[in-house]
Amino acid sequence: MSGEEVSRSPGTTLDVVRRQNLTQVLRLAHRDGPISRAELTRATGLNRSTVGGLVSELRARGLVEESEPHPTRKVGRPSPMVVAADDTVAIAVNPEIDAVDVGIVSLGGRVIRRVRYKNERIPTPTEFVNIVSAIVDGMRPELDASYRTLGMGLAVPGLVRREDGRVLLAPHLGWREAPVSAILAKVTGMPVVAGNDASCGVVAESVFGAARGVDVVVYLNGGASGIGGGIAQGGTLLMGAGGYAGEYGHTLVESAGAACHCGAIGCLETEVRRDALLRAVGLNDADVDRLPAALALAWREPDSAGAREVRRQVAYLGIALRNIVNGLNPRRVVLGGFLATLLKVVGEAGIASHLGVALPGARYDVGFVAATLGQDVLLVGAAEMVFAPVLEDPTLMPLELEPATV
Ligand SMILES: [Zn+2]
Structure with a gap:
């Protein structure tokens, strides 16, 4: 082994600990920033001068910045706020x-x-x-x-x-x-x-959005071209062996259903579709922005085509969710795109009522929420x-x- 290789080796225990501490402080600034040095000290359990040294090193590496103390904090010694570097x-x-x-x-x-x-x-x-x-x-x-x-x-x-x-x-x-x-x-x-x-969506919602700080999260997004899914634990993606985990758009919800482009029949995304919702309320693909209001209005008339289509799709979504809840025991399921619209129309209880006979333990742990990061x-x-x-x-x-x- 050459000298250069030695210098690139993981290094001493002290280096390893310091690197772990740098990681911990950077992650807090990244996810929870702006955060004061005092809050970093509390959250990491490290002493104040150690935290100061870590912040200073992260600044020197261009990873965090420090701003003026938070104006609302009037009590005690003001502490500068640490944020992930914007540049x-x-x-x-x-x-x-x-x-x-x-x-x-x-x-x-x-x-x-x-x-x-x-x-x-x-x-x-x-x-x-x-x-x-x-x-x-x-x-x-x-x-x-x-x-x-x-x-x-x-x-x-x-x-x-x-x-x-x-x-x-x-x-x-x-x-x-x-x-x-x-x-x-x-x-x-x-x-x-x-x-x-x-x-990407489940990681973003876990770190910055509707599932911030939540341990086990499943994200389902409904878009023009179908339904995608992702699973995260502790803000980290569960990828599966090859990177393909979370394809819940192709979970079976109707054994007598339509053919899917994937080759199977009755997939979630062949039964739960944005275009079918748009059609049921007399809109077309260009009117996507009007879908939430139109469905909310239709929902007030239980016999309307819109309300019937919402009930049909929520029932199929419930089958997929039951499998997800029983299989993964998530704390939160984040619904994005038109699935968030369905959730807002029928409410969390309306979704949960379609879980059928999901086993009691996992069923009581889970909450259903709409994605919050929108187009970003x-x-x-x-x-x-x-x-x-x-x-x-x-x-x-x-x-x-x-x-x-x-
Ligand atoms: Zn399919």
Whole structure:
């Protein structure tokens, strides 16, 4: 082993402990910031000067910033507030059938800028790469002048292989075996990671949204092209062996149901569909924004086509949820997109009543809530994939300054 290799080895126990402490402080600033040094001291159980040293090192690595004391805290010695650095960013990308969204997302989970490229037709993988690289080229002066860019994250509506970000199948985009991550890495010169869109969603909602601080979370999102799902425990994604866990859109809910594009019949996403809800209240795909109000109105008339369709879909959703609740014992199920609309129309009790005879233990542990991050959710989740290695080991970021002495 050469000397250089020795210096890159995990190091002494003291180094390991320090790295773990840096990770703990960075994660708190990332998820809960702005947070005072006093709160960091309480949350970590470390002493005040140790926390001061860790904050100073994270600042020197460009990962946190300190602001003025919180104006509402008038009692006691004011403590400066620690936040994840706003100028450390990821490029987040979400290809969809109608548009490609590209955002600059800060380490604290804020979407700083968002560019939406409206597709005239569904982009091929090559067209997608061209669209993204053109948008990133346009952002380049701003990125170079103001930000430290750690890489690019893609939230893809499909099956993405964990090890290399290859898109094995994105059925609604018509992509098969598409190495878009590798090509984008080559074209942009940035590290690129990719994951399933709903997996990005569950991480974003776990870290910043409706399931913040919740231990076991399942996220189901209903969009134009179907239903995606993700599972997280303690803010970390449960990926499965190859990265494909959480495909609840293809769980069986109707054994005499319609054929699904996946080859099976009676999948959740063939029975629970946004277009069927739109049709039931006389709307079309362009009227998605009006769907919540139209369904709420229809729900007041139990015999209306809208109310009947809501009852039919909630019953099927209940079958899928019963399997999820019995199989995973989640604390919270977060529903996004038009599934959040269904939840708001029938209420949490309306969803829970369709769980049927889910076993009592798991059934009493679970709550159903609507997603809260709205249109930012997938970009925030895609950026989290980029930030994950640095959140795991902040010393991956070079020291840009000498840490201040405390
Ligand atoms: Zn299916």
